Amino acid sequence: MLCRSLANSTLSCDMKKHRNPRLLRLLALCAPLLLAGCDMALLNPKGQVGEETKSLILTATWLMLIVVIPVIVMTLWFAWKYRATNKSARYEPNWSHSTAIEVVVWLVPIIIIAILARITWVSTHELDPYKPLQSDVKPITVEVVSMNYKWLFIYPEQGIATINELAVPVDTPVNFKITSESIMNSFFIPELGSQIYSMAGMETKLHLIANHVGSYDGISANYSGGGFSGMRFKTLAMTDNDFQQWVAKVRESKKVLDKATYASSLVPMSENTPVTYYSSVDANMFQSIVHAPMASGxxxxxxxxxxxxxxxxxxxxxxxxxxxxxxxxxxxxxxxxxxxxxxxxxxxxxxxxxxxxxxxxxxxxxxxxxx
Missing domain, CATH: 1.10.8 (Helicase, Ruva Protein; domain 3)
Structure with a gap:
């Protein structure tokens, strides 16, 4: 009976599909419109670096579409015009050359490539992650350590540290110093801009700025193992007063981050680690983490x-x-x-x-x- 009911339902579905082919085609065409409800972080930047990155992506895309769109249109038009049932289409089996076509198919791509090369050269230097951002506001420094599977943020100027929560004042450049406790990762806040790799025994740099108050997702953009999917953190962009209040709240924590706590509580692997505050941190903690592989060797x-x-x-x-x-x-x-x-x-x-x-x-x- 169960098999018969399944067969009947399948037959019924097949009959419905044949009855409404136009409806199915319409739904297929409308399906991409559902993507309009998705939040595309890269195209919705909240910082200077993100804005410049968005501009670069859109400019390069539009330039490439100058070639892509005509090719797609002509492909469809040629297939329609020279279909077998169109007896009015002119048949020229001996045609082999057109100077106008040769000029277009060579000159246009060359011009586009030259423009893209110029844009890429300039933007590569302007968006260099190691290049400090120009601002009248004094930057703050945040030391970042990727771990299995969590993020450690050290504020050397404030003398505090956090796990899986990053707070920055708006319109203030942030100088990130980044390393890894173990496997290579990638530090990425899509709405603020570029990503940079974190590697054990090395210190990489990244300079970002948040121009709007809000909460932004931070992720690891490089697969690093079983807990990779939960290796996320929140970036809280806030006013200067709110940032000072946040620092005061962190300093109220009873936990301190010294080398013993780091070795016993943070180095062991953990997944989906909750936000943790440390009211104080050893002054040379970050450098000791960077030099740990060398010291061990x-x-x-x-x-x-x-x-x-x-x-x-x-x-x-x-x-x-x-x-x-x-x-x-x-x-x-x-x-x-x-x-x-x-x-x-x-x-x-x-x-x-x-x-x-x-x-x-x-x-x-x-x-x-x-x-």
Missing amino acids: MAQQHEGHAGHDAHDGMDMKGMDMKMEMKGAGTDAVAAPAAAANVQNGQPMTMAMDAGAHAMHAAGTAAHAHKE
Whole structure:
């Protein structure tokens, strides 16, 4: 019965589809209109860098459409005009060249490419993420650390730190210093502008500014593992007074961020970490995180050298003992002196000299006995 009902419903749906093909086509054409309700962050910027990025995207798109739109239109028009049922279309099987067409298909793309090259060259330098923003307002510094799977924000000038919440005053340039505690990530606030990668053992930079009060989503734009989807934070753009109040609220927290807390609470992997405030933070916390991979590598290298040195020392002592024992076997008088040299830690060359003298003395005695 169940299979029969499913078959009947499928047949009914197929009949309805055949009955209303125009309705289905209309719905298919209207479906893209639903995208109009989506919030496209890149095309709805709230900061200077975002505005310039939007302008670059739209300018480049319109320039490329100068070629794309005519090609699409002509493709559809040619297919319609030279269809098999159109007997009035002129048939020219021997046509092979048109100077006008050659000029258009070569000259127009070359001009567009030249314009795009100029725009790209200028905008690449103007939107350089390492380039500080020009402003009469003193910038603030925020140190960013990507972790598994959360974001740590350190405010060195205010002496505070937060997890998964970033607050900035509007119309104030923000100088971001960015690194990673482990795997590579990408720090990105779409409505404010550019993204930049965070990498362990390195410090990257990004300069942004928020020109409108609001709350903006921040994400990791680079896949980094199982908790990647929840690696989000809120960017709160607020007035100067509200920012000072926010700083005061963070300072009321009973939590402090020192190296012990960082190692025990933040380094372990966690997903969907709630917003956390730290009323104080070690002054050199960020730099210690940046240099951590290098320090770890140097420690391992030092341990390796220590092991080699100990092994080499044992080998050298063994060589000394061998040489001295050899000398002791050939000359009973030289043996105590050679052993004393080794015991007192004197250089191997002295021990070798003692052995050589012993061997020479033994050879001389043997020669005299023979005579």
